[in-house]
Amino acid sequence: MAFYENTIVTKQDLTEKDLKSLKEKYNKIINNSSGKVIKIEEWGLLSLANKIKNYKKGFYIHYKFEGAGKTIEEIEKKIKIDSSVIRYLTVKYKELDTTNEFFKKNNNG
Amino acid sequence: MKRKNKKFQKKNSSNSLNKLSLFQKSDGKFSRKCPLSVKNAPIVDYKNISLLKKYMSDNGKIISSKITSVSFGKQKKLTKEIKKAKILGLL
Numbered sequence: 160m161a162f163y164e165n166t167i168v169t170k171q172d173l174t175e176k177d178l179k180s181l182k183e184k185y186n187k188i189i190n191n192s193s194g195k196v197i198k199i200e201e202w203g204l205l206s207l208a209n210k211i212k213n214y215k216k217g218f219y220i221h222y223k224f225e226g227a228g229k230t231i232e233e234i235e236k237k238i239k240i241d242s243s244v245i246r247y248l249t250v251k252y253k254e255l256d257t258t259n260e261f262f263k264k265n266n267n268g
Numbered sequence: 269m270k271r272k273n274k275k276f277q278k279k280n281s282s283n284s285l286n287k288l289s290l291f292q293k294s295d296g297k298f299s300r301k302c303p304l305s306v307k308n309a310p311i312v313d314y315k316n317i318s319l320l321k322k323y324m325s326d327n328g329k330i331i332s333s334k335i336t337s338v339s340f341g342k343q344k345k346l347t348k349e350i351k352k353a354k355i356l357g358l359l
Contacts, residue, residue, distance in 0.1 A: 166356060207357035217357065248356055250314070261315040 162197075162255045164223050165234065168246040171204065171216040181243065182220055185234065192233045194226030197255065202262040211245050219262070223255050302339035304346075312345050314352035320359060324350065328359070 169181060182199065189196050202219035211217070224230075231249055238247050304312060310319050323331050323338070323346055330350060333343040353359045 168356060205358070208354075208359050209357065211357055219356075246356055248314075248352060250352065256311075259311065261313075261317070 160225055160227055162223070162225055162252045163231065163249055164221070164252060164255070165249045166222075166247065167220045167238065167244050168207075168211070168217040169220070170243050170245060171214055171218065173218065173243060177243070178218060178220075185220075185222065185237070188234055188237055189222065189224050189226065189230060192226070192230045194224050194230035196222060196224045198223040198257050200260060200262070205262075214245060217245055223257065300337045302337060302342060304342040305339050312342065312349055314349045314356070314358070317353060317358055320346070320350050320353060324359065 165185075167181075167185070169178070173181075182201070186196055186199065200221040200223075202221060204216055204218055206216050207214065235247070235249070238244050303309070310316065312319065314320075323336055325331055330347055333340070338346065350359060
């Protein structure tokens with residue numbers, strides 16, 4: 160078991176209901192495949208540095224979880240099929256710091 | 269007031285003793301320490317965009333460690349984190 164971080168960039172033209180369902184969908188996938196979600200962050204709508212698939216903005220969802228290699232295989236399988244996700248990134252960490260939130264200011268204002 | 273005056277005098281005297289000529293550069297300029305390996309240094313991470321932007325040029329290139337005086341290990345980490353941020357479209 161190791162610690163991971165996973166960020167998903169979704170399309171900008173999703174409704175709030177779609178976002179909530181997406182958020183819960185991947186939360187369930189992680190929890191069902193021998194993983195454990197520690198924290199979920201929503202960075203909100205941010206403008207991309209350059210165009211990705213003709214989109215200028217995207218919603219960012221950030222997961223911090225503990226899991227094995229199988230969990231990541233399963234998440235990435237599901238993400239690749241999902242048409243509403245533009246980009247994703249998973250990073251392995253020895254320790255997670257849940258105190259710092261770099262995007263909190265952007266969410267408020 | 270007395271203390272301030274003393275400090276001012278000391279600085280002046282030490283500077284004039286160390287420098288032999290006007291054209292000799294002061295020692296302080298050459299021995300700059302790495303700003304990322306000091307105590308309580310900021311965290312180098314792909315989420316910390318405001319820090320990563322300092323070490324990039326306007327065209328999106330990574331500035332060399334000769335100019336920024338970042339240590340070798342931290343420069344390696346910087347490049348990796350910048351590339352991660354570029355994947356997500358943050359930089």
